[in-house]
Amino acid sequence: MGKYTFKGKAAVSLAAIAALTLTGCASVGGGGDDKKDGGDSGAAKDGGVVTVAETNKFSGANPGYTKTNLDINGHVAAMTRESFVNVDTEQKLSANEGFGTYKKTSDDPLTVEYELKDPQWSDGNKIDKADMLLWWSVLSGYANDADEEGKAGKNYFTIAGSTDILHTTDMPKFSEDGKKMTLTWGKPNADWEIAFDSNSLMPAHVVAKKAGMSEDQLLKVLEEQKKGDPESPQKQPELEKIGKAWDTSFNFTSTPEEKDVLVSSGPYKIENVVENNSITLKKNENYKGDAPGKLDEITLRTIGDATAQIQALRNGEVDIMQPGNVNKDTLDQVQQIENVNVQKGDQLAYDHLDLNFGSDVFKDEKVREAFLKTVPRQQIVDQLIKPVKDDASVLNSQMYVSSQGEPYQKAEEKNGAKEKYGDVDIEGAKKLLGGKAPTVRILFNNGNPQRVDTFQLIKESAEKAGFKVEDLGDPNWSEKLPDGDYDASLFGWVSPGVGTEMLSQIFKTGGGGNYNKYSNKNVDKLVDEARTNLDEKARVDQITDIDKHTFEDAYGLPLFQSVGYVATSDKIAGVDKYQPNQTGVFWNVSEWSRK
């Protein structure tokens, strides 16, 4: 280290003088040009880029396929696919006339006429007969002939939902020009309006190419497919090829080399996919529908960590976030950010306590009723949900969630949940128990703090009435759910918001989601009736009747709806309502713009 001496005093005094003279002006900087974003007059413009934070990784452009049925893939599909109906934030359906129109021409047999307006794929190929027929073949499972155990026969298309709605339809009839399709149901189905799910609409010309045939050949194969019969399965090798192409062609985690799988019929189309990281969509210039996009580009980027998402939002790296799991900490953080708007709402997901009808303790209806009387629902809501959303209330229906509005109110009036289980009634419970002290083992996810708190509150209250409550908390609770080795279960359902399929899944004897072995002949009958009832009003009546039965039978109790929110940078216009369904914030993507 060389040492150099210089006139120290002089240097110091020089610095001091410099400092003094400079202190004359109050602040430094801000010179040069003014910032260009001065045009922030608040008026929305066309063009621009919007980025949305996602938790999961994009894995494919066909969310109708089981393996790629993920929220982020569905969000991409919401921007790249259209169908005959749109769903609004109250889960009401409206026709999407830019795509096509539909009309019910007969109730018995249920017959519906679909007419395509003139939609086209982003590569210019029209959406026509072949696309419609493929769409129907996938969703109806017309040729499926696999038996229950899946040992013989085959399901040609591996779809994420069920073929329930369209399964009884006949081969559709088309008009000469292929624009009009007439569909006749063998058995009426209440959900016919949502039969054609936009997620499963795949371009027939691309599927044909991937299956190694022309679009005309594909059309011919589909037209000639034989009705499947599990009793006598038959091979349909050409259809198998199409099914395989439909299943596998649209799965990609980075930009595919063949761009044809990126075609879109919605306002945006996939441009670029970066593995595990992001997916970028550009405006679809060939879009002919009613809802063209205003932005140039929308990017979904994967940020798994909640805090990281919030900081990215603060830093302007993402403009919109809609987390699936909401807790008070993160919500508080988001609400504190300046320049960010937060829209809160109730998710379609709700927590509920189900009693296991297969367990010894709850064979006796009195014990069930007594236990339910002790559940402190109001207290649970007050302690767990209200800190996040002040106007939260107890959920009083097993059938509807409160964001569905009218039908929920009707169910609440009729089902007697409020009168019977509105307040905790320890005395009443004691009376029903008559001095017995049954042990109740509750299964729940102890990896979820909210469930743990709920369990504690239920336990405290129930023990006052003389129950012994055992903790069966387990992070792998879902594995144990079908086993039935518990007396009560505490978990959440996600209601699809529209449709009646969950009725037979959850409440019908032997239903796939009927884990607590509930069985009531009246309910079974009502479920079947409601699911085939085409009159909406009468259907709501039947469903509220089912609701009433479940409370009379002391089935269990709905507790509360989870709180959801969407946080948006104030530079984005068009995101002003919370949409609780799976499409989420993307439900009105074509209205988004950058201010």
Added chain:
Amino acid sequence: MTSYILRRLITAVLILLGASFIVYLMTAASGDPLWDLYGNPNAQQLIPARVEALNLDTPPILRYFTWLGGAAGCLVPFADTCSLGVSRDGQEVTELLAFAMTQTIMLVTVGTILAIVVGITLGIVSALRQYSGLDYGITFLTFLCFSLPSFWLAVLLKEVVAIQFNDFLQKPVLSMVSIVVISLVVALIWFLVSFGRMRTRLLLAGAGFVVTFGVIYFVLATDWLNHPFLGIPLIALTGILVAVIATVLMAGLRNRRALYAALGTVVLGLALYFPVQYAFKGAGLLTVLALVVVLTAAGAAIGYFAGGYDRGQGARVAGVTGFFVALLIILDRFMQSWPDYVDSSHIRGRPIATANSATPGFTGDFWTTGLDRFTHLLLPTICLTLLALASYSRYSRASMLEIMGQDYVRTARAKGLSERTVVMRHAFRNALIPLATLVAFDIGGLIGGAIITESVFAFTGMGQLFVQAVRNVDPNPVMGVFLVTGIVAMVFNLVADLVYSVLDPRVRVKA
């Protein structure tokens, strides 16, 4: 020697085999690979599909050998028989690994190199000034960083260096009072960490004040943060500084020829400044590398031909100077693209990023995409560097202290060598020997990924791949990660031992 290496390699293979068997069985036994499917409405199709795809009907022990068979295929070069199996979602593990490795290497390389360089420098400096304010300051800071939880440090960095800095960039104005306060704080730090007589310390503090004040004033007054530049004057100034420091450290200022050669290299770099700007148009990595190589080589040549009593020394000094001048010119070119980058529709005036490895959807030339990489890697790199500083600085400090107390250092001093020669040539080099093990080991561990940092900064590297796979009870990706990290760890272990014997003549490998 050969037989020693051979023996080590054979043991390594055996260890890998045994360990992979155990890891496979442990992963397979860690849970139910179907856990996420129960309760899924399509469970009836999904469960058999996964059982078939992952061969779950076969007991894990047999499945291990299937996996081993596939993995053995990787040993055959160019045969395309390599298969490490598929993940739960049907992706080839080899592809997953390739992707995760690039992400991890990108994330940790710069951080590790910086940690090594800065850590060792700090350690050496604090050893040379043992028990001074500087020593205590460095010890305090490195231990502070060492004890910070990485997720917290990351969140803090994002808050200050990204969000608040970006806010500041919107209107880069500081009041005169705050500039003076900042400069005073810096002056105080200079005073505290400086050593020697009071007068020197006061002088240093004064210099610290003036320099800080001048830099801040300059940066703000010229709106440098939004329109950064170096230009000829700053490149010249920094280049001369580099030349002097390089000479001081590597040759001593008494070697005038080396100093002149280094300064000559700076002049050469400046002369190349304008022609190079044309070459940079539409340039890529190759042009940049070429410039670095050319200037380094030219510097070395200048140093060599400048002659003097030690040609090699001159060549080294001027070569290093050439290297840094090339970097400065490249940095200047990046800075020229900064306004374009910041004002692009994807960045919108907020350059420093908090998540992911690149701005999705952003496209541009070599310079703007390079800047995009920089803004994304800045925070994780700072984070990793700060966390790793302590171990390097402590090790190198201890090792340096030990060396400085050795007899041969006293001998060197006694025979009248300059302090610079004693420190740089006799002590420093030998102090690095024990660090070779540490560095080799850390580079081996590098590839394993930084699980927490990756997750906080939304990088999907090896750490994430591993954690996800373990969570999913998905043995194939776990084995993939294990295989890569295991092999790298073993190889670098061996390399460390070999390097040790090369560096330290006292250690000899017994053949």
